[in-house]
Amino acid sequence: MKIKCIAVDDEPLALELLSKFITQTSFLELIGKFSNAIEALGFINQNEVQLIFMDIQMPDLSGMELARILDGKKNSEKTRIIFCTAYHQFAIEGYKVEALDYLLKPYSYEDFLAAATKAYQYFDRVKDSEILTTPRESASSPEYIFLKVEYQLVKVMLKDITHVEAYKDYVKVHLKSKPNPLLSLTSMKNMEELLPSDKFMRVHRSFIVALDHIDSVAKNVIHIGNHQIAVGDMYKDQFLEFLSRWMN
Numbered sequence: 001m002k003i004k005c006i007a008v009d010d011e012p013l014a015l016e017l018l019s020k021f022i023t024q025t026s027f028l029e030l031i032g033k034f035s036n037a038i039e040a041l042g043f044i045n046q047n048e049v050q051l052i053f054m055d056i057q058m059p060d061l062s063g064m065e066l067a068r069i070l071d072g073k074k075n076s077e078k079t080r081i082i083f084c085t086a087y088h089q090f091a092i093e094g095y096k097v098e099a100l101d102y103l104l105k106p107y108s109y110e111d112f113l114a115a116a117t118k119a120y121q122y123f124d125r126v127k128d129s130e131i132l133t134t135p136r137e138s139a140s141s142p143e144y145i146f147l148k149v150e151y152q153l154v155k156v157m158l159k160d161i162t163h164v165e166a167y168k169d170y171v172k173v174h175l176k177s178k179p180n181p182l183l184s185l186t187s188m189k190n191m192e193e194l195l196p197s198d199k200f201m202r203v204h205r206s207f208i209v210a211l212d213h214i215d216s217v218a219k220n221v222i223h224i225g226n227h228q229i230a231v232g233d234m235y236k237d238q239f240l241e242f243l244s245r246w247m248n
Contacts, residue, residue: 003123004048006032008040008063009055009084014105018053018084021112026153027120027146037061041069049079051100051119056085067099080122082115110148110186114194117146145194147173147184154182158199162213162224164191166206174227176213203239204232217243 005028009015015033022030031047034040038061043049056063067081080098086105100122101115121143146153156173165172165181166188172181173191192202202208203222207229215223220236222229231239 001120001124002027002029003050003119004029004031005051005053006030006034006040006043006049007053008034008037008058008066010035010058011055014055014084021109022053022116024109025113025116028116037063037066041066044070044079050123052079052081053084053103054081056083071098080119082119110190113146113148113153114190117194120146147182148186149182149184156182158196158210159212161195161200161210163210163227163229164188164195164200164208201235201239201242203235204230205234211242 005022007015007018007022007030009018012035015035019030019033022028028051031049032040032043034043037054037058040052040054041061044052054063054066063081063083063085067083070079070081080100082101082103083099084103084105084107100119103111103115143159144155144157147156148154156175160175160177162174162176165174167183170183170185171188171191172183174181188202188206188208191208192200195208199212200208200210209222209224209229213224215225217223220231222231
């Protein structure tokens, strides 16, 4: 499945970077790029656009104003928005127009990919179930993520991940189905944000564990298969709270 996208930003360099990120993401298709929201609106009215990556502060018509116009249109749920802006104070307004995500400039490709993955999961659920849900409902229970591994994006099922381990500038994603972990150029912080908090927990500055894959716990050491993972001091309270619920 490819998602039909447009990029909208009045800053030429920001527009080119956004277009580059869209183009290099395998499940996105860039069908237009615009330096103002009025031109973008004209294009949207004449073409099928599923996803808009858009700045907020633009002359004549702002990104937020365009979002409100689209929100009032029939079948507006078929077009979703990811805001890309340098101003964090618009986050609440973005939530009100049901934006899928909110990228704060300057953002990395890893940040962009995490937001794009949310969009992929949203449209995939709409396609499979034929029931249009809100972005918040669809984003709450993802089944997979996309990881940048070498020069490709790899789809990884969440139920296959046993734990994530920090490794220099990379992370090792350990899978139940493979003997060797996937090595991805991203940060533990980004992985922590990408993985659903009801299924994964950070227990150490160097480890995130899949709660369903924990085999046993003894003296603040988690056992997952043949792996032993110590619970760090700053994460003990949160883990003990989970453990108390797990034992009841």
